[in-house]
Amino acid sequence: MFTGEEIAIYLEELEEKIQAINDNVLLLEREGGSPEVIQEIFRAAHTIKGSSAVMGYEKITSLTHEIENLFDLLRQGKMEVSENLVNVLFEALDALKLLKDEITGAGGGVDVSAVIEKLRSCRAGCGAGEPDAAPAGGELPPAPAADELPAGGSAYRFELELEEAVEEVVREAEVRGFQAYQVDIGIDRGCQMKGVRAFLIFETLQQAGEIIKSVPPAEDLQEGRYGEGFTVVLLTREDAGQVRDLVFSIAEVSSVEVRPIKLRSGEQPAAREAAGQQARKEANASPGRENIKTVRVDVQKLDNLMNLVGELVIDRTRLDRFVEVFESRYGSDDLVENIVEISNHLGQVTGDLQEEIMKARMLPVAHVFNRLPRMVRDLAHKLGKEIDFIIEGRETELDRNVIEVISDPLIHLLRNAVDHGIEPPEERVRLGKPRAGRLLLKAAYVESQIVITLSDDGRGMDPEKIRQRAVEKGLLTPEQAARAGEREVLDLIFAPGFSTASSVSDISGRGVGMDIVRNQIEQINGSVEFTTTPGRGTTFTIKLPLTLAIIRALMVTLGDHVYAFPLTNVLETLTFKPGEIQRVRHAEVVVVRGQVLPLVRLAHLFQEKSREEGRLSVVVLGSGDKKVGVVVDRLIGEQEIVIKSLGGYLGQVPGLSGATILGDGKVALIVDARAIVKETGVEDAALEMSRAG
Missing domain, CATH: 1.20.120.160 (HPT domain)
Structure with a gap:
């Protein structure tokens, strides 16, 4: 087992x-x-x-x-x-x-x-008959029969001939500094579990190198179908004596002979020479296997480490606050300077530790991207389209929790691009475009975010077609559609149930997809935007945080409490005089640069007692195509915070997404900005105001 x-x-x-x-x-x-x-x-x-x-x-x-x-x-x-x-x-x-x-x-x-x-x-x-029974696809020579093996008690030895493919592997390995050995291993005649014995030998040898060939083949060895011994070809940096000692450490091994493999002389074919040159490049770039040391770590352990680092970040913030108070009370003396030095060093170490743990949790976005070319290829074949799918930035790394979420949104976007965006080859030729549509998926770091772009050179989106479809589906009245601007119309593709497809298929046209894309991305504090030009194509831009555990937030006060707004949803901050606020029916709005901005008061949301004095502080939040201004008492400033769940006892609290611990030990609640924005649409407020006017 x-x-x-x-x-x-x-x-x-x-x-x-x-x-x-x-x-x-x-x-x-x-x-x-x-x-x-x-x-x-x-x-x-x-x-x-x-x-x-x-x-x-x-x-x-x-x-x-x-x-x-x-x-x-x-x-x-x-x-x-x-x-x-x-x-x-x-x-x-x-x-x-x-x-x-x-x-x-x-x-x-x-x-x-x-x-x-x-x-x-x-x-x-192709006219080829059945292959030999040896399951090596023609690569391995026939296994030696039992009667060809030496009798029990004598050393097992087999004269091995290497075919060209194996020689090529050996040559490449030698360039990297490996030695190739033929290892002849004899097994006691009375061995009762020959398959298990062979497996143990394989496992032991692979600790020292790599087995690239065995006679008989591995399948036969696993089943114990061999005589008094077997032979393997081993690539290793160990010497022959160490290899021999390793094998002899296993019970029921009767003999071991380790012989260096000498390759046939002669000029290498061009393909082999090219492979050798490539191997030399890799050898220069990477000194050797001994420099690449990795340990497999359970994902849960990384999550636990991240939580512990989060606690350290909280204590570091509290210590910074303590040092400020200590300095203000006792001035500058040796004790104060020592505490400041300790605090600074602890802050540096904690920051470095936080960064390293975050890196350990990161995975290349290739984990998602590598699955997509096959899907695009299959869709293109099914739809009779030709697509040149280009992927860039596979090495860009993301937090594993973010990677788990972005797969479905990317699949939705790609399916739409192949089905709706890219035209059939004949149509593209008629329009003066190349037969094959171009689809580019790219990932890159931009400041403190990961930006994924997906662009195509297809039809693009027609705002008038979307406007007409929105009226047909009852998303807009004819009057609303006539009044709506181009950007507002285009953003209707994110409305639940919206689709421009004329017929339903198993690929698209079911009225689901783009709303899911936006919702899933926003759930991990990301955003999705797009630009489009009719006849020239569409580009979607997805912005994602590097990690979900620690975020930058805007801290504000309301009454005696502190609240945090994730910066990914904060568009700007404003101040107004109370007289600048207008009422439209039962809602408060304010005019900002000629546009109507709906307002909500944080005090009303959480039934707090406000301490509004003089000018009003407003945090403008945005999510998707909507934005809202939230009235607070005072703006504190930006801060890095560790997100803590509200736990099973409190469960889901409307308007809140979590909590964090501040430097003075108090708890600050994290506002669910997306939920607040979703409840108030800027378009509706603008419409109501225009009617009132």
Whole structure:
């Protein structure tokens, strides 16, 4: 049996290799039969097959074995890349994902026989017969029969011949400073669990390096189908003696012989030379594996660390406040200076610790982006469109909690771009555009935010069409539609139930999507905006916070209490004389630069007693296409705060999203700015005022 940690490591590698195959099959479809791409897919499939065989996942082993068979033919030039082949490969990838879910318990009963038959049909279509029984897709030589192995008691030894593909891997490894060894391992004749013994040897050797080949193949070793021993090819930086000692540390090993592998002399083919040059570049950029040391950490531990750092940030703020009071009371002497020095150093260390923990929680946005090219490709094929999908900034990192949220909004935006935005090839040619539409997805850091942009060069949005559709769906009256400005009309795409699609399909036109996009992004204190030009395309811009645990906020007072407004929702602050406020029906409004701004009083929202004196302080909040002014007693200033949940005892309190602890130990409540803005629409207030006038 395998431990939970071993299964987790296997699943992580499986996910990585499936993604690698997916990315390279997309390249294969776009660029044709590139030898490098074919080799990458072959290696990824071989890795999955070997590790799955050791773990005992037979369906994955069988499926990747068939993928290997196909790519072995492609490598040999006996088969050409075709549209049918690519479609079958993507179907096989989908089956692999389902098999992975089956392991985790998220699915079950996956039947891969139909996909395997399709893979075999592709191979048969090129005139190739059935491959050898050895499940290495032609890469490994036949395993030695039991009667070819030495009798018990004598050392096991096997004369190994390396094929070109394995030699290429060895050459690349040597450039990186690795030594290749042939390790012949003899097993006691009386060994009762030969499969387990082979697995232990594999696990032990992989602590010292990487096994790139075994004879017999890993599947046979896992099942114990070998005679008195077996042979592996090991890439390692350890010397032969250390490798030998490692293997001998395992029970029931009768003999170990470690021999350096000497490659055949001769001029390397061009492809091999190119691979060697690339390996040398990587070797120069990265001195070696010993410099890349990582430890797997459970996500919950990172969350706990972040909470502890949050507590430190709170205490650091309290200590800063204490130092200010101490200095004001006792002036400047040695004791005060020591306390100030300690406070400053603690603040610096806490800040550094906070930054490092935040970095540990960050993941490259590639975790989301890498899944999207396949989706775009499938949609384009289904709709008969040609799309050049470009992704930039995959290395940009986001907090893992933010990454979990943005996947669905991006999928909605991409589906709309492919379905509504990009025109069919014939229409684009008629309009003087390239046949293939251009779709650009880009992520980048801008100040203290992550900005994701998605732009297309398609139809763009027609405000008049949206205006007409809004009237048809009852979102606007004809009078409201005639009075509404272009920006206000365009922002109707975020209204629940709005769609310009003339018919409902499984891709779009069901009246859901864009409102979900905005809501999900705003729930993590982000924002989404867009620009569009009819006939030229549309660009969506998503702004996201680096983390959800610690934010910048505008602090205000109301009565005896302090409240915090997240800066992502604060547009500006204003002051007014009480006489400047007007009433429209039962609502208070004020005119700002010629535009009507609805007002709400924080005292009324939370039933507090206000201490308004003289001029009124107003915090202007914005969310989506709406904004509102919130009247408070006094503005304190910006501050970094740690968000704390109100807990299960209080639950969800209308108008509040959490709390934080201030430097003096008091609690400040964090205002739910989005909820407040949602209740008061600036368009409605403007309409009411125009009617009253």
